[in-house]
Amino acid sequence: EIVLTQSPATLSLSPGERATLSCRASQSVQMYLAWYQQKPGQAPRLLIYDGSRRATGIPARFSGSWSGTDYTLTISSLEPEDFAVYYCQQLSNWPSFGPGTKLDV
Amino acid sequence: QITLKESGPTLVKPTQTLSLTCTFSGFSLNTRGVGVGWIRQPPGKAPEWLALIYWDDDKRYSSSLQPRISISKDAANNRVGLTMTNMDPVDTATYFCAYRPPYLSRFVFDSWGHGILVTVSS
Numbered sequence: 001e002i003v004l005t006q007s008p009a010t011l012s013l014s015p016g017e018r019a020t021l022s023c024r025a026s027q028s029v030q031m032y033l034a035w036y037q038q039k040p041g042q043a044p045r046l047l048i049y050d051g052s053r054r055a056t057g058i059p060a061r062f063s064g065s066w067s068g069t070d071y072t073l074t075i076s077s078l079e080p081e082d083f084a085v086y087y088c089q090q091l092s093n094w095p096s097f098g099p100g101t102k103l104d105v
Numbered sequence: 106q107i108t109l110k111e112s113g114p115t116l117v118k119p120t121q122t123l124s125l126t127c128t129f130s131g132f133s134l135n136t137r138g139v140g141v142g143w144i145r146q147p148p149g150k151a152p153e154w155l156a157l158i159y160w161d162d163d164k165r166y167s168s169s170l171q172p173r174i175s176i177s178k179d180a181a182n183n184r185v186g187l188t189m190t191n192m193d194p195v196d197t198a199t200y201f202c203a204y205r206p207p208y209l210s211r212f213v214f215d216s217w218g219h220g221i222l223v224t225v226s227s
Binding site for chain 1: 150151152153154165167168201203209210211212213214215217218219220
């Protein structure tokens with residue numbers, strides 16, 4: 001079973017700042033990792049898949065990268081609507097989600 | 106425009122069987138590569154993937170829940186069902202169905218329903 005660890009649990013930033021969210025996998029998932037954004041009372045929204053590909057309609061300020069088993073979601077300049085919970089998801093035979101990072105003001 | 110909507114009971118008793126339906130529009134489950142999945146999320150916790158069914162009736166299940174869950178499709182009526190047996194209070198969660206397009210990696214869902222909160226309590 002592949003376990004995902006996300007850090008930090010909470011990230012406090014202000015609009016206009018750069019956000020860097022981390023996700024570490026317990027073993028290699030290669031490029032098969034996705035990122036989702038979730039706001040209260042809403043379903044998760046796909047942001048990034050295959051490690052670095054932006055989903056349809058996702059602004060260019062969101063980017064994904066990885067090195068080995070460490071994955072990073074970067075938001076280059078935070079907009080007010082970006083404050084939410086972010087989950088990573090590994091896409092192996094038994095997909096799983098990380099515990100999430102709450103991005104707040 | 107793709108839409109999905111979950112329906113079913115919002116309250117079930119322990120040991121009962123839960124049956125949920127996902128009704129969708131904007132795509133066809135007869136299209137090669139298309140899939141529909143179920144994901145649940147306990148209050149305040151991370152999502153948990155449950156099951157996925159493909160256009161060709163191939164089915165995938167969470168290894169931990171496989172003995173208890175079953176997914177089915179009615180492509181002609183744009184519906185996907187999920188059945189979960191022997192419900193327990195720890196199964197209390199919002200249950201989502203979601204669309205997996207053919208051009209994305211498996212288990213990646215880019216359209217979701219609003220979800221249905223299912224509470225397990227006597």
